[in-house]
Amino acid sequence: MNVGVRKKAMGTYDGFPIFEASNGYVRIYIAKKEILFHIYVYEKFNGPILPKHAIHHINGIKTDNRIENLQMLTYGDHVKIHKGWIKKNGEWYAKFCPMCKEYVPLTDFYKSNSKEDRPSATCKKCHTVYVREWKHKNPDKSRAIKSKSYRKHKKTIKTHYREWYDKKLIENPDYFKNYRKKYLVNRKSLTSKKTISDI
Ligand SMILES: [Zn+2]
Numbered sequence: 001m002n003v004g005v006r007k008k009a010m011g012t013y014d015g016f017p018i019f020e021a022s023n024g025y026v027r028i029y030i031a032k033k034e035i036l037f038h039i040y041v042y043e044k045f046n047g048p049i050l051p052k053h054a055i056h057h058i059n060g061i062k063t064d065n066r067i068e069n070l071q072m073l074t075y076g077d078h079v080k081i082h083k084g085w086i087k088k089n090g091e092w093y094a095k096f097c098p099m100c101k102e103y104v105p106l107t108d109f110y111k112s113n114s115k116e117d118r119p120s121a122t123c124k125k126c127h128t129v130y131v132r133e134w135k136h137k138n139p140d141k142s143r144a145i146k147s148k149s150y151r152k153h154k155k156t157i158k159t160h161y162r163e164w165y166d167k168k169l170i171e172n173p174d175y176f177k178n179y180r181k182k183y184l185v186n187r188k189s190l191t192s193k194k195t196i197s198d199i
């Protein structure tokens, strides 16, 4: 790498030239090698960085490489911090919801079913609003997704209802007789209401 020597140095550190790279990070040029300046500074004071750890700029300013602005974090924690997660008493507690623009407790996010420890991007409240609006704007797509999902899980759904049906019958053999009666009455009242309002 020869980029460093062609660029104008911002100054020197420990006698080596430092310069700002195009990605906003500062690099230091030592023995014909470019090293990330924040890594150099951190290791100078604290020794080698642990494996699978990154050095984070606490105030978010990549060119502020004072040792007090540098913090070693695991890769996982580093990603979380940049996604707006915050800790309380040493535990991850809340994260930023880009929709309501607020810090919301992690328990108020949906859990992702693909990976644990990866909550939904928006908080539960915003997610519900979003889904409702989306369904309203895309009724055909919404219906298609619903029926596609039904076709995909048809077997499971049917088995589930069969099991539930059998269980109810064992618990109370008259359940469905009563249920049917109730259902018919309800339906009658519903349809009659409908006819009235339709007129
Ligand atoms: Zn960082």
Ligand SMILES: [Zn+2]
Residues within 6 Å of the ligand: 097, 098, 099, 100, 101, 102, 104, 122, 123, 124, 125, 126, 127
């Ligand atoms: Zn929200």
